[in-house]
Amino acid sequence: MMTPLSMPTEKGLATATQPVPTLRRGACPSLTTPMQTGDGLLVRLRPARPGLAPAGYISIARLAAEHGNGLLEVTARGNLQLRGLKDETVAPLAAGLAAAGIDLNRGVAVETPALSGLDPDEIADATQLSAAIRQAIAGPLSMLRLAPKLSIVVDGGGRLNLADMVGDIRLDAVRRGESLFWRLSVGGDVRSGRPVAAVADRDALPALAVLLRVLSGMGTAARGRDLDAGALRVALGAMAVDVDFPAQPAFPPSPIGRHAIGTRSVLGVGLPYGATDAVTLERLMRGLAGLGATEIRLSPHRVLLVLGLSAGAVDAAASLAERAGFWTRADAPGNAIAVCAGAVGCASGTFDTKAVADQLVLRAPGLLDGSMIVHISGCAKGCAHPMPAVLALCGRMDGIGVVFGGRSEDSELATLSPETAGRAMEKLATLVREQRLKGETVRQAIERLGAGAIADIVRQGRQ
CATH class of the missing domain: 3.90.480.10 (Sulfite Reductase Hemoprotein;Domain 2)
Structure with a gap:
């Protein structure tokens, strides 16, 4: 390396x-x-x-x-x-x-687990490879034209691993006996990313350089989701190895x-x-x-x-x-809400997102069991949670749009005012509590109830 x-x-x-x-x-x-x-x-x-x-x-x-x-x-x-x-x-x-x-x-953002090098349960210390990647991008690869928000995840494992972090390119450490390999994937987290190939530790940086050069050739708008995993494996040539790997790791705890x-x-x-x-x-x-x-x-x-x-x-x-007002329990209801700065801190925000989040915690904590993230966005950009969410409250010119199973810019089921959002979510929480099947999470119950039931109860809540 x-x-x-x-x-x-x-x-x-x-x-x-x-x-x-x-x-x-x-x-x-x-x-x-x-x-x-x-x-x-x-x-x-x-x-x-x-x-x-x-x-x-x-x-x-x-x-x-x-x-x-x-x-x-x-x-x-x-x-x-x-x-x-x-x-x-x-x-x-x-x-x-x-x-x-x-x-x-x-x-370029090169992400590693926060406790890399300290966790005895990690598969590999990701700090050395991540340092080499930053050095290469600043030096031999500095002429590449890469997207400003391109992210590379180098996950060595451990208790607080990055299995749930989406990256344009991921390198996940795996071992076979005494040998260390890195599993390359693109456009997702450890589960949703599209596998490219496994490479030996000594080939990790050269293999990544191949992927970055392909991205550069596609222009500064290209991201991991735009890459062809099969073509990349071919481009890696002899660096790509065939190794049977264990099942994908579970997402880390909070x-x-x-x-x-x-x-x-x-x-x-x-x-x-x-x-x-x-x-x-x-x-x-x-x-x-x-x-x-x-x-x-x-x-x-x-x-x-x-x-x-x-x-x-x-x-x-x-x-x-x-x-001092900080959270030290993983089950604090607010942990299940992704909130942007809203109108208080952003010119694009159309309402006070944190005030609505407080209403959600106060009036509908039953929705916040940790099985899903409720996304509250001041506008359609969705900065706090770019991925689809089962339930999102997103700023619109005429109020707060309720989006089901989508991103903040997607079509809303109904529109609420900031004053009625808490009441509508309280009614939804009551419906979920009454309709949940034994063993169901809130997410499973909401997905089973579907858009029609969600829209009906939300409309009732705004009256």
Whole structure:
């Protein structure tokens, strides 16, 4: 495998040219290309190190308050977003991050499990391969024309693996005896991605380069879903090997809550609807540091993983986080809702999404058993949950559209007002409770009831 070289970072961007705000749905907001939103500019940060000390997050919180509006978010893919910046504050933010020693990855997103290298149950430590991939894309492959939002998932396994993360290209570690292989697939998660081939560990980077060159030849709009898996296998030639692999792994548990990772006690702290503010975050970090926390890692599903706590300190840390408004239980109803910033923080949003989410938690918690994600989107773009959802409440010009089994831009069954959304969802929860069969999840019950029944009960709820 290629020896990792220095990571490409955004350190030193304070002297870069003026950042250009973007409104393109297909672009990733960063320090060099911040995104214009309803509350100012938004930047997304991907720290180069897998974890930072609590002091690092205190620095980020203070910078967010000084140069933005103090609102911070952790995304579904485990990145950090700062909101409310202005054109003239982006460069000082970059300088402040550099002064605090916080280097950032940029370019193509290369995702690895949050606990890579720490989990004794992982099949392989994904950090070395992911580092080599970033180095190659910044060096020998830097001339490739790739989609701005292209994502590569390198999953070495372990308790908090990335089996449920969708990637344009996935590399999943598998072993046969003492030999390590990587299973290549495109356009999905570990189950839905289309298999291409397995390659030996030594061929993982060259094989990925083949796929990236094919994508580049298709133009910057090409994504993993556009690739022909059969043709790719042919293109890999002798690197493609025939190996019988075990059944696909189960999706990981929620990262929220307490985890025993080898001899480590890890606490997953969920941000309510993925967001917090600078004052609250700093208070949390000071408290965690006082309890012995040494490192905080960003995790998919909008979670902070707290490391360094003794077994005896985990409960105290969980209580501290809960008092500050964070979630430390995987079964918290709000975990089953994907919410965007809505009208409060986005120019495209047509209603207060988090207020509607609160109504859903308050009036219809029976819908939130964890078997499905309820998507609440301020507009048709669906930023918080690009995949189809069994149930979605999506902003329209004339209200909130109720979408069944689709994406936010799909046709709605009915339209609600923000004032009637909670009542309509309460009626739906009652219907599901009354009609559920023994052993059915909420998702199974809703799918069995179908669009007609859902539309009828939702229309009743808006009256």
